[in-house]
Amino acid sequence: MAIKEIKKKCKGRPKCFDRQEALEKAKAMFCLYGYQGTSIAQLTDVMGIKPPSLYGEFGDKEKLFIEVLDYYYAPYKEELRRIFKETNSTEAAFKAIFNLAKSFHTQGISVGCLIVNSSINSYDEDTLIGAKLKALHDENESTLYKRLEQGKKDGDVASDVNIKRISRYVSGILAGAAIIARGQKSTDAVTDLLEQGFESFQILIKA
């Protein structure tokens, strides 16, 4: 609020669009059609702004996409934090995580996961987008790993369990769920994968 009032004091013509709303629209388009598959014309149409406004605000298509990636990941990250705070066992935490991944399919039209989708096309780490995607993936896997580490301390993950391997395993299943959600329209296929995944997770952390 205070920021908005400061912004109002600025000179020059005021903006006709809301930055976050614009990001939200862009996110929806990129989720549906991907980075390559979404044109600037489509974006400006949906965002309700003209190309010069888009370029003035976000730089170029690539920079906009990177902003959208962060904007997309933020709520998921927040949800992970909430899960870790509100659960009191490794099993319960990961049950919630596997459950959260069901949303890859059930959020209206099935778009899977923007980060997984994008990693198919922009897999080159040398590009800005590729580096960002790798960073987000690594952050996610690292979050899983740390929770498993905590589980070892707490004693609900067996001491001889290879938690690096388990975190990669969970990360892989979540990615698979995103793919299935996107490619196959069946809710059951995603649910089966995730529930079976959690079931084996339960076994694996006890061995």
Added chain:
Amino acid sequence: MAIKEIKKKCKGRPKCFDRQEALEKAKAMFCLYGYQGTSIAQLTDVMGIKPPSLYGEFGDKEKLFIEVLDYYYAPYKEELRRIFKETNSTEAAFKAIFNLAKSFHTQGISVGCLIVNSSINSYDEDTLIGAKLKALHDENESTLYKRLEQGKKDGDVASDVNIKRISRYVSGILAGAAIIARGQKSTDAVTDLLEQGFESFQILIKA
């Protein structure tokens, strides 16, 4: 040979390119850059033919891609057949399948799986490509299912196991492995996922 000699008897200027070699080149390009990311100009360059030859032989870009998808899937399908013939237990068969999926990463440059990659972008079943992708996915999952069905008859899969669920589970892990292979350059990440996947598979078919 006989066909080639019949072809030689045809009137008109003979072709300057080999159809299968052209498909091989096209496959490599689509694997690297995807359907949208590969232009006709790139294709004709690599295939060593001019646009009119490409269109004359394959129809258009979409039809070429669908041919490439079949061409891509064929050896994998053949390999599955070989695995089923040369193994004498469900466990051994799926061990070989999980092992086969390691090739998503190790085939020189890491391209993952063309079918998985494509299902991200052409996920609409109403399109020719979307329908083909769904058909290939379904065929693959069905193949896994049938082998598990056989396992129940043979007795090395417990009778109360939900084999539909297991086939979806395996299918999802394989898709995840393809994603990780494509997105992350680490061989270990793919290996860990697949070996942990097989390990839990062993447990699941016995319960």
Added chain:
DNA sequence: TGACTTTATTAGTGATTACTATAATAATGA
């Protein structure tokens, strides 16, 4: 009011897209 600053709009840029009309080329068959 009028200078200043910022954003919006109009109308484009050259490059690239998938695809093709035309015509030259190279084989066969009479």
Added chain:
DNA sequence: TCATTATTATAGTAATCACTAATAAAGTCA
């Protein structure tokens, strides 16, 4: 040799791509 047929290469098409120069509009401040 000459018509026929199939494939080739040349040289394009209109449409779309990401992006922008020039200008109009809308605010603040003196």
